[in-house]
Amino acid sequence: MPMLIDTIEDRAARAACERQDNRPDALIEILHDIQATAGFISDAAIATLADALNRSRAEILGVVSFYHDFTRQPGAPHTLKLCRAEACQAAGGDHQAAEIERRLRERGISGGQTAILDIKPVYCVGNCALGPAALLDGTPVGRIDADRIVSTLVARGIIEADQP
Amino acid sequence: MSPQPDRIFVPGDSASISVGADAVAARLVDALPADARIIRNGSRGLFWLEPLVEIERDGERLGFGPVTPDDVDSLVAAGFPASGHRLSLGPVEAIPQLARQQRLIFARCGHDDPLDLASWIEMGGLAGLETARRMAPDNIIDTVKASGLRGRGGAGFPTGIKWETARKAGGEQTWLCCNADEGDSGTYADRLLMEGDPFTLIAGMCIAARAIGATGGLVYLRSEYPHAIHTLKSAISLWREAGLFGGLNEDNHFDIEVRTGAGAYICGEESSMLNSLEGKRGEVRAKPPIPAISGLFGQPTIVNNVLTLASVPWILEHGGEAYREFGSGRSRGTQAFQLAGDIRQGALVELAFGVSLRTLIDDFGGGTRSGRPMRAVQVGGPLGAYLGRADLDVVLDYEAIAAIGGMLGHGGIVVFNDTVDMARQARFAMAFCAVESCGKCTPCRVGATRGRETLDKIIAGDAVSENLALLEDLCELMTDGSLCAMGGLTPMPVRSAVKRFPEDFARQAAE
Numbered sequence: 213m214p215m216l217i218d219t220i221e222d223r224a225a226r227a228a229c230e231r232q233d234n235r236p237d238a239l240i241e242i243l244h245d246i247q248a249t250a251g252f253i254s255d256a257a258i259a260t261l262a263d264a265l266n267r268s269r270a271e272i273l274g275v276v277s278f279y280h281d282f283t284r285q286p287g288a289p290h291t292l293k294l295c296r297a298e299a300c301q302a303a304g305g306d307h308q309a310a311e312i313e314r315r316l317r318e319r320g321i322s323g324g325q326t327a328i329l330d331i332k333p334v335y336c337v338g339n340c341a342l343g344p345a346a347l348l349d350g351t352p353v354g355r356i357d358a359d360r361i362v363s364t365l366v367a368r369g370i371i372e373a374d375q376p
Numbered sequence: 377m378s379p380q381p382d383r384i385f386v387p388g389d390s391a392s393i394s395v396g397a398d399a400v401a402a403r404l405v406d407a408l409p410a411d412a413r414i415i416r417n418g419s420r421g422l423f424w425l426e427p428l429v430e431i432e433r434d435g436e437r438l439g440f441g442p443v444t445p446d447d448v449d450s451l452v453a454a455g456f457p458a459s460g461h462r463l464s465l466g467p468v469e470a471i472p473q474l475a476r477q478q479r480l481i482f483a484r485c486g487h488d489d490p491l492d493l494a495s496w497i498e499m500g501g502l503a504g505l506e507t508a509r510r511m512a513p514d515n516i517i518d519t520v521k522a523s524g525l526r527g528r529g530g531a532g533f534p535t536g537i538k539w540e541t542a543r544k545a546g547g548e549q550t551w552l553c554c555n556a557d558e559g560d561s562g563t564y565a566d567r568l569l570m571e572g573d574p575f576t577l578i579a580g581m582c583i584a585a586r587a588i589g590a591t592g593g594l595v596y597l598r599s600e601y602p603h604a605i606h607t608l609k610s611a612i613s614l615w616r617e618a619g620l621f622g623g624l625n626e627d628n629h630f631d632i633e634v635r636t637g638a639g640a641y642i643c644g645e646e647s648s649m650l651n652s653l654e655g656k657r658g659e660v661r662a663k664p665p666i667p668a669i670s671g672l673f674g675q676p677t678i679v680n681n682v683l684t685l686a687s688v689p690w691i692l693e694h695g696g697e698a699y700r701e702f703g704s705g706r707s708r709g710t711q712a713f714q715l716a717g718d719i720r721q722g723a724l725v726e727l728a729f730g731v732s733l734r735t736l737i738d739d740f741g742g743g744t745r746s747g748r749p750m751r752a753v754q755v756g757g758p759l760g761a762y763l764g765r766a767d768l769d770v771v772l773d774y775e776a777i778a779a780i781g782g783m784l785g786h787g788g789i790v791v792f793n794d795t796v797d798m799a800r801q802a803r804f805a806m807a808f809c810a811v812e813s814c815g816k817c818t819p820c821r822v823g824a825t826r827g828r829e830t831l832d833k834i835i836a837g838d839a840v841s842e843n844l845a846l847l848e849d850l851c852e853l854m855t856d857g858s859l860c861a862m863g864g865l866t867p868m869p870v871r872s873a874v875k876r877f878p879e880d881f882a883r884q885a886a887e
Binding site: 235236237238239240241243244265274275280282297298301302335336337339341342347351352353 | 390391393394423424558559561562563566567599600601602603604636637638639640641652654655657658714715716718719722724745746758788790792793796801808812814
């Protein structure tokens with residue numbers, strides 16, 4: 213049966229499916245695998261997954277779009293997730309988030325595709341007794357304030373230190 | 377020359393790491409002799425003391441905290457004194473906020489390296505499972521029924537009855553799914569246990585599997601918890617290597633696989649979670665059929681919360697009647713209360729049901745961290761009610777809190793000070809539901825968006841009394857008409873905020 217639409221085979225996506233024995237029920241795990249290695253879920257990956265798992269592309273796209281963890285565009289090399297849920301709100305998180313965004317904007321970092329750093333809201337990281345909480349590239353940071361985040365970003369070489 | 381400590385403990389729990397535990401451990405490695413034994417234990421859950429460094433001396437554990445890397449040299453120089461140092465806390469087990477707890481689930485959490493299986497067995501961790509192995513499955517279910525254990529995820533359904541339903545359903549394969557999608561803000565008990573004592577959860581799952589005849593086990597764990605995922609997966613491997621999955625049922629086949637969630641709050645709802653485990657969009661399913669009869673892949677499926685399953689080993693070890701001794705009214709056993717938000721001593725407090733909210737916030741929590749007066753407290757996560765100062769004497773059990781229009785949920789307690797704007801909190805509840813709704817049913821999908829818009833008008837002072845009437849109408853519709861608890865309970869924080877804090881909704885139109 214010839215395919216109606218030409219597709220580009222995504223070898224990494226094919227390998228991710230094979231690691232899960234092409235089980236359709238493991239789709240979320242497969243998507244995590246691709247998101248972690250490729251940084252996003254491409255059209256070619258969706259087509260390859262549909263073929264490998266014997267599902268329609270619409271079904272695969274439906275799953276990708278449902279979950280916040282999967283993106284259709286590549287992101288920045290670093291991600292700062294700021295918890296914006298109730299417990300961190302109660303600990304002053306909204307104010308700190310605004311202050312962090314202001315300080316980073318002064319350095320020309322406003323998030324988005326071309327930036328070095330994506331700043332994303334997250335709703336609870338399970339560190340509610342030490343809020344406001346954040347995750348920087350997966351590392352938990354508690355009791356955050358703008359100074360602490362800026363100095364952590366500097367220490368990790370993600371942004372440059374303030375000029376004296 | 378001070379005597380060398382036997383063992384030093386620095387928590388490796390993600391909350392402790394978030395306030396510098398890794399750096400403290402690294403400094404201790406540098407400062408101590410090469411033969412010093414530094415163990416990364418789980419957290420005790422006394423978060424305001426983290427990083428809480430412990431040293432074991434003469435069979436006693438002495439605590440120091442909160443320790444910064446710069447404190448390490450002075451602690452080493454002073455020889456970790458039981459008292460006298462600025463950071464000395466004395467014997468850890470005697471810290472009042474820990475000593476006054478009734479830890480059944482968390483009895484071993486924080487005592488040792490969470491992946492030291494030999495140490496865990498030495499502490500008696502296997503006792504409950506060993507008892508269960510000698511019992512017929514029906515007798516295990518009877519014991520759990522006698523204990524009065526109810527689901528700790530929030531719904532509070534009797535666990536033994538659920539298990540009995542699945543056992544009698546008799547499908548091709550019975551599944552056991554542990555719900556570790558702990559998405560409620562203000563809750564972290566599941567995470568603390570999975571990072572600090574994962575073997576107790578695994579033991580609980582093995583007992584449940586034997587009771588219901590499950591041959592497949594899954595843990596649905598949220599992606600926001602990378603440390604818990606790593607620890608639990610490692611613990612399951614160690615358990616498997618030790619042969620502890622064997623001999624649980626006639627088929628001699630049970631194992632546990634960890635599946636990672638993908639950032640959808642709704643997947644904590646059990647039917648949504650089952651769809652996600654099948655590799656689908658996490659849309660909720662209509663009930664009936666209940667999962668115990670037709671769940672994962674249409675097979676009988678038990679979905680239990682982490683703390684429900686982790687309560688089971690103690691029940692099997694000590695008996696259902698002993699467990700029933702704890703608690704109040706129809707809420708038996710212990711609840712892991714979690715203090716969060718603007719709180720001086722944020723901590724996990726495991727106590728029998730029946731403690732008052734005031735005791736938890738004032739005695740255990742020490743009031744607000746900011747020093748400002750407490751104004752509101754949200755109990756039970758984002759779908760729980762906002763309570764006020766007048767409600768502080770409510771005792772916390774499922775029925776007592778329902779009687780004042782709230783719910784216990786997963787045991788989260790979030791304290792807000794007097795700077796909170798309750799109209800904005802109500803708006804947030806609707807906005808959160810609008811973003812996280814799975815979209816399956818109209819009351820939730822559309823209602824949450826309309827609710828947010830209506831609250832925007834109220835906040836702007838636009839036809840406030842008419843819009844408040846509209847909001848109440850909408851809340852009624854969402855409560856009665858939604859398929860699951862997400863749409864059905866989002867009105868709870870909204871209505872409770874309007875009822876208890878009407879002054880925050882009496883806005884004036886902007887000039």
